[in-house]
Amino acid sequence: MDQELNIIEKNRIDKLKKLRENGINPFSNKFEKKENIKNIKEKYGSKDKDFFENNRTEVETAGRIIIIRSFGKASFFRLRDGFGELQCYIQKDGLEAKDFELFSEYVDAGDICAVKGHLFRTKTNELTIKVEHLEILTKSVLPLPEKWHGLKDIESRFRKRYVDLIANSEVREIFKKRAEIINFIRSFLNSYDFLEVETPIMQANPGGASAKPFKTHHNALNLDLYMRIAPELYLKRLVTGGFDRVYEIGRNFRNEGISIKHNPEFTMLEFYMAYTDYKYLMSFVEKMLSELSMHICGSYTIDYGEEKLNFEPPFKRIKLKDSLVEIGGFKPDEIDSADKVFGLLSARNTQGISKTDALGELLTILFDEIVEPKLINPVFITDYPIESSPLARRNDIDETVADRFELFIAGREIGNAFSELNDPLEQEERFKSQVEAKIKEGLPAETDNDYIEALKQGLPPTAGCGIGIDRAVMLLTNSYSIRDVILFPLLKPIK
RNA sequence: GGGCUGUUAGCUCAAUCGGUAGAGCAACUGACUCUUAAUCAGUAGGUCCCCGGUUCGAUCCCGGGACAGCCCA
Secondary structure (H helix, E strand, C coil): CHHHCCHHHHHHHHHHHHHHHCCCCCCCCCCCCCCCHHHHHHHHCCCCHHHHHHCCCEEEEEEEEEEEEECCCEEEEEEEECCEEEEEEEECCCCCHHHHHHHHHHCCCCCEEEEEEEEEECCCCCEEEEEEEEEEEECCCCCCCCCCCCCCCHHHHHHCHHHHHHHCHHHHHHHHHHHHHHHHHHHHHHHCCCEECCCCCEECCCCCCCCCCCEEEECCCCEEEEECCCCHHHHHHHHHCCCCEEEEEEEEECCCCCCCCCCCEEEEEEEEEECCCHHHHHHHHHHHHHHHHHHHHCCCEEEECCEEEECCCCCEEEEHHHHHHHCCCCCHHHCCCHHHHHHHHHHCCCCCCCCCCCHHHHHHHHHHHHHHHHCCCCEEEECCEHHHCCCECECCCCCCEECEEEEEECCEEEEEEEEECCCHHHHHHHHHHHHHHHHHCCCCCCCCHHHHHHHHHHCCCEEEEEEEHHHHHHHHCCCCCHHHCCCCCCCCCCC
């Protein structure tokens, strides 16, 4: 077996065995950490050399040794815990021989150790712990990645995210920011009296979006279930139940391709607000995102790849059809009939369209292809064709469009919102054609009769919005791929 | 699903027009008591992703496969 191990691993296992032989548990759990590194730095980071010379400052902390610089009879090493890093200095003089031997013979970079000592400042004025006692808490058997280049191999980074996190500080920062972003959104919504709820992830009839679901099975009930593709229909049931403002931040699952923008499981925020409409939601979302950008990045303008994004409100608002003219460069009379738009799309060799498609559907496709990639700064596209908005309220003046907007940033859809269709009879009709369309695509579909019942009970006038959290995190952390903002993106298992 | 590219030491990367591979870091040995990627000297470390084929000989050429990345649908 030993022959299969590389020499570093073998050496460290030898050390581990010797520690045990000497009565030292290399995986001890007796140390109680009273102070983290951030606390120490906050308390003493501003104290100067004289302070430490005149006031002996005992500290005790623990963390992973990131790097050791040894001089034989003395060494510097860097200790990191979940909150910060601090340099330590250990010297043969004045230390019990046993303690120094433990360090010089048995401790490797990567080990997790407790240290006790007093603070001082080095010649270069760096706050440092002069170690008087050291204890190995966890022996690390595998070496750390290269100290300068870190772990670069993308596949290893995702498969061994724990090593990625140890080696690459930018990665740690991204996931801290991700948590801050979600915290901000939560407190923003809470401050508007939204109620956070949890709705079923396993659903017998997956609705609320058009996507292929993952299938699973409940044995005891002998029941096929699907992982939700959206929480929408459940959240609106709750508004019917009297929770006027609800939201859920949670995982959705779509059994579709993987790309720079898509992971099979991803995190969505959906929130619903009774007695408002989609127009109000535009200003609400605008406020949330601009404050978010200020909170996370300290500015309304942020860099994203080659682009600069400006989150200063108000965001541009434009009707989908107008965007095809203004941004897409089409003349109004080029896109005023299904035939003409079909012609345009065919000329572009667009797949999956049919001569029988309605004008609205074709316009949406043309928009996706031509206009969407050009939408860099945040922009609300409004007045979506009714055909592609089965759960949205029909506009009172223009019957062909829904009271709906989508928010685009950096050429990507970030949010989707509408005034909710709360007429049960119209919803039932729309479900019928949606079910037909889904069945045509081979998706499981049946009318959600219970949802219709809920509407019959009376859903107040409500507007709701979904925001892709991963995509928002990508923007605010200047991340190129969705996999950079998901801790464990889906990969095929090896072998 | 299609196309292109990649996979070499623990990590980051070289090299080979087909003759069994090299550097830095990490490791090990030695020197060194204020370093910041410490420094200096030396040593060791490889199923060149896997399986076939061609060949006297394959990490390299050919075929198949695995995994990954990018682009397209």
